[in-house]
Amino acid sequence: MKTITKLLILFVLLTGATAFAQKKPLLYGIMLDENHHPIEGVNIYYADIEGTVRTTTNENGFYQIQLPADRQVVVWFEHISFKLSRIEITMGAGDTYEFSSLMLNNVEQMGSLIINAETGSKRVEGVISISPETIRNIPGAMPGVENIIKIIGGNSNNELSSQYAVRGGNYDENLVYVNDIEIYRPFLIRSGQQEGLSFTNTSMVENVDFSAGGFQSKYGDKLSSVLNITYRKPEKNAIQADASFLGAAVTVEGISKNKKWSGIIGGRYRNNSLLVNSKETQTNYKPTFVDVQTLLNYNPNQKWEFSFLGNISQNKYHYQPLTRQTNFGTIDDPVALQIFYDGREKDEYRTYFGAVTSKYKVSDNFDLKFIGSVYHTQEQEYFDILAQYALGEVDTNLGSDTYGDIQFARGVGSQLNHARNDLDALIVNAEVKGYHDIKKNLVEWGIKYTREDFRDRLLEWEVIDSAGFSLNAPILDLPVNNQPYTPYTGPLVPYQNVRALNFVTINRVQGYAQWSRRMVVGDSVQLYMNAGARVHQWQVSGDNLESKSQVVISPRAQFAIKPKWKKDMVFRLSGGLYYQPPFYRELRDSLGQVNPDVKAQRSIHIVAANDYSFTVNNKRFKLVSEAYYKKLDDVNTYTLENVRIRYRANNDAVAYAYGLDMRLNGEFVPGTESWLSFGYMKTEENINDRGYIARPTDQRLKFGILFQDYVPTIPSLKMYLNLVYNTGLPGGSPSYADSYQYQSRLNDYRRADAGFSYVIVDAQKKDKVSATWLKPFEELSIGLEIFNLFDNQNAITNTWVRDVYTKSQYGIPNYLTSRVFSLKLYAKI
Template sequence: MNCNRFIFAFLFLFFSCITLAQNARIKGIIVDSEKHTVANVNVSLQGKTVQSDADGFFEIEVPANKKVSLIFTHVSLKMMSLTVTLKPNEIFVFNPVMNNSEEQMGEVFVSSRNKKRVQGITTIDPATIKRIPGANAGIENILKTLPGVNSNNEFSTQYMVRGGNYDENLVYVNEVEVYRPFLIRSGQQEGLSFTNTDLVQNVDFSAGGFQAKFGDKLSSVLDITYRKPTEFGASLEASFLGASASVDLVSKNKKWSAVTGVRYRNNSLLVNSQDTQTNYTPTFVDAQTSVNYDISEKWQMSFLGNISQNKYLYGPLTRETKFGTIDQPMALAIYYEGQEKDQYDTYFGALKTTYRAAPDLTLKLITSLFHTTEKEHFDILAQYRLGNANADEATSIEDVEFTRGIGSQLNHARNDLDALIANIELKGFKDWKESQLEFGLKYTRESIRDRVVEWEVIDSAGFSINPPIVIIPKNNQPYEPYTGPLLPYQNVRAANFNTINRFSGYAQWNKQSDLGSSQIWYSLGVRFQSWNVSGAAEEGKMQTVVSPRGQFAIKPDWEKDVVFRLSGGLYYQPPFYRELRDLDGEVNPNVKAQQSINVVLGNDYNFKMWNRPFKWVTEIYYKSLSDVNVYSIDNVRIRYMANNNAKAYAQGLDFRLNGEFVPGTESWVSFGYLKTEENYEDKGYIARPTDQRLKFAMLFQDYMPNIPSVKVYLNLVYNTGLPGGAPAYSDPYLYQNRLKDYRRADIGFSKVFIDASTRTAKKANWLKNFKELAVGVEIFNLFNNQNAITNTWVRDVYSKSQYAIPNYMTSRVFNIKLNARL
């Protein structure tokens, strides 16, 4: 009897295994017509139903060797179906595109894009990023056209958001935080930003009031997702500024996929348009890959890797700059000797594993390692001649009527840095009682080895100029001999070996419900971070901050599609290494976290104009900052006081109108007002270095009506002048100076031979091998505006005056560009 039971059980299991083996799986990511992922889509098969998750992902098991029909339904999108016959154990990847249902639009509000809408997140189309011209094209080029985002440097990918500086912005790629090099002081040294535009699938940006799940910065979040390819593809882009190539790979069983890109950048075309004539041989190269592996139905792994090498060899020769007024034109000539050799090598790797422990619980483990070795070595001697120019005849610096000052300046640096940053983080997402819980814990270890040796010696008319911040004996040259010591005008020497350990975490609760006939969304969360700094002369103490944050949104039951949002909380920014190092190069391990009480009130209004979709977005914000670490900005280098002796505020108003001004294309117009001031040691409020009062930007796409394959792209930015350009040693409470307004227009013309809209039928010629092919011409700084990033200060011994000579950015530049995709 027992034997019969055993045989029966064995046969039952055997035939069960055979039955299970006769199944297959269908999975994929559901997007809408605008390529945004869609959550909560019902995928049904013969009474069995699964739902797509927050990332639009779905997976369902289907019978093999049998024709089956899947039904995709969503409350605000049109139903669609898929009929397919699969082999046993086959995994079929299907990424459906669901279209909007006009009669239901606005009644229910649950798609992934609408979730971002109530969170105040701006989503940017990757195709737009690649098309829009810019001297430093990429994601950051588009961000600078958004309200509240400012930058006055076309060489740089860095940006300031609502009164914050370059160090106050979070950047994530595939949920992994990325870093930028430490020592870069000039935008033209940057070369490439971390993000490779060729690999991007989704770009989300928040300018403030973001949720607790995002990290500890004060200003903004840029959240980028690289695509997960479903078929082979390749792309190539080439121009006078460099080239890039990428390839999409997918294994036969669809379990492996990878997207890899290589980039090369050369800024010589831009640098050679400046006043300074140079021998300039930069090489900016990087390779980046994102690999995905589906281990099982519940378990996926991915790897993100990047290797970057930036070599910057700069040998200035001469400079000629004309400035002054019509009544008193002046000119400056500088003759250089020496060179600058900089190199920034960075290595980055991140491993992420995602495990669906239950239908309502997803866990993620993320580990990453970032290593950068940087050196900044230069010896440059500059000898100058300052004079009055002849307004009628002077076309060269040699045509001057009177020389007002001569002098020389020697700058020396031997700066080296080695930084290793390791992270491990556990994140979770759980559906709970018609709401969602998100949580995470993270450990970070930062090891910094830094040597800074830099000095500057200045003389004018043969007399060594002593530093203005050091008490020296009376100097009455040339009438009396000077008996005091000769000192460098500036001198910084330090060696720092520091380790920073950080523990951080967050918990967040999200819920959607009804308030009468209106819909509401709310999110409550809290973050914490504890850290300490070791290795300094004074041992750092353990510090802890707690950051509560919240969001509330309501969509009234109105005929018009309007959403109102209120978000904010208490935000902290614990100091990174740059914020710990003072003007003398010494590390203060007990610098506190800067604190900001942030409130953002906004609304979105979706409407139709000319029977085409448009959106009007308004946001008003206020930040009250305390424990502020005062800083100065020189080009893109930030130098901190490394104390917390100031308080500040930022307030402003942002507007953005975007939509189809031209049918089938997205364009927008942005306007922003900002006022930010700081009070250092109770001396009173003065403008912060980021106080850019007014901002106007336009991004416009068009095509020729009679030749739609000829496209036109316009990128226009106007910013009022930033505080800055004063001598580094000057007291901002005694001397406030603003740079001139920043005005720039970049335009591009493109001839599209083939793209998605023209591939309705197979081409009989050589174009059939391409998915996209376009050739274009770009004109940077179309109106040849003279924009200054800083001032060079030249001394006139005769009149005891100093003259601010503007350091102009690029003039008008032409570029040719090729884009191809297989």
């Protein structure tokens, strides 16, 4: 471990840090004709104070041209066979921007692009930017922003969940913002198939930024990552809709005649029955996931901006399992678990969210922003499910009438699970932020107050009967039930019994201040520096709780450099001290009791990165490599079952995580962006000085591909591929078991989702449309999606079953979805 730490520190010292692009802004791209073929000889030029600056496209349609910084220029695109077109563009020093377009022979194209300093700074801040078009097109069982994040920055072995883990952290360690407003998730969800819709409505997204570690002080107090989403402000009236066998969505947007008012509203419906009914458990499954989301904007003058973001969602999850058979073991010793169910589960999650933001321009160099938000969730989890099982050898005789059934039972038993869990939570935030631009120095600060009120009732128990004899909870000091060999005289108690009633209030005060500066040293060596700190004070109080107050301070910094090399490289070093003050679920132990003394988990981040932009066959690519190391103290250990996390709430461990992430993105096919990612990671924890073992999120290798293509002879026919390979996660352990004795892993996760679409109408085809009914459409496409293309069996957790004869426990894998086909329709008016 010490050797690895030294190597990482040496790597950091040798590679330096970060910076930004070239001194002069660079505009580049590929010009295509209506058939998506490259156009050679397009004249590209703009007028400068020293004369006209020109370039032309090569045989592959590629061009690049340097522009003046921080002022608007008109760039013209001219060819004898096509209509003259232009764009108005403003770029900051050091920025690069790709502008690829189709040239038409009957329409003049005009547009305006503003590329400000913020766009160029993402490279030096270590932020990944993802286009909304890529997010919308890439197929997945849970489509949306999180579907992409799982590939390029996070890890997940559960396609039914929108949650993800980043660099050894768990699902509770990720910050999510929409328009600078922090977003929360429901609390009682224990299975990915219960989640329904993520908060983010993809149809409303304008920009997505993601940082996997070493992020700045302006972001909140979590240990792993930041996902920062910006919703767009409408510039015209439009309607877009999509529908598939899994659900539907409609988004309406508009703007007033005086341009002061604009708004966008979207409604979504989701039903995962098609996916879940493909699983090995036969069920009656009736889920409905519905939400309505809106963003309203008002700009009365150049000084003020106002906006309102609202969301109402209702997830109903009704589940009635019938039967299940899982075959496992070996060819020589095939074993099966057969279960017959009785009972049902009825869960409901209703959330209401509203936020008001106001931005005031005090002067040209000083902006203020005010944010107020309210989040209210009402959740219930009710179930009574009796499972009667048999574990035994399978009949493998092909001619037998009982082929595939259990022939000899090694163990039989039953399991009864009961729950009546209710949670009501209200979270209120008030925040003010300031932005000062002082002579090439950017100073940012903010103060935030949060009040969290939780009303929580936990009532759940489990009774296990094995071979006709009730099993006692192993954590209780009771005599062992060893029937029929010896009589049992002790009391009959549940194997698990969680009963708690919690009324908890948490008050938080947070503040941050940070400074950033960009400079040029010598001829063209460019530097970027950022330093700041956060302070977080919180107080936990409630019925029958002793009030507890704690304070943490979190310093963070980033440094970047772009040397004067022919190769376009940026080096970045970032890190600091990161704390995660406990949220309500982290205060609650495995028995449901709240411990107000839980400390903030602490992590030291060191991230060293290299950002390399290059050209191959006149196609632009970017390769980003990041080596990271995290040392964690006061770790709040937990067990992970599907997506439910149960903390021990006692800060009883230390841990570490280190690894390497590499991402390559670019236009492998002209006009489309694709991504390749590779990651290696190792994370372990030491609980009560018993030695290091794998953490529940210890996923050693990951590999992902997001690929887009089209048929050259039929450019309207497009293909999208989402390919994931992850090594297996730790398989967990039975309830109350010692995790040190259960360190086996699940099988590797392998999944491919493919999408095919035929574009009927788009911007290039619109003027050629002859059918009258197609005239109103700006975009129209129809497609086919194939989920789990190769029908791989992926497991998310184990079901632990006791063999009464060998006294051992079998980990029976709980498999996820199999191959599913779905049609999809997309339209925009």
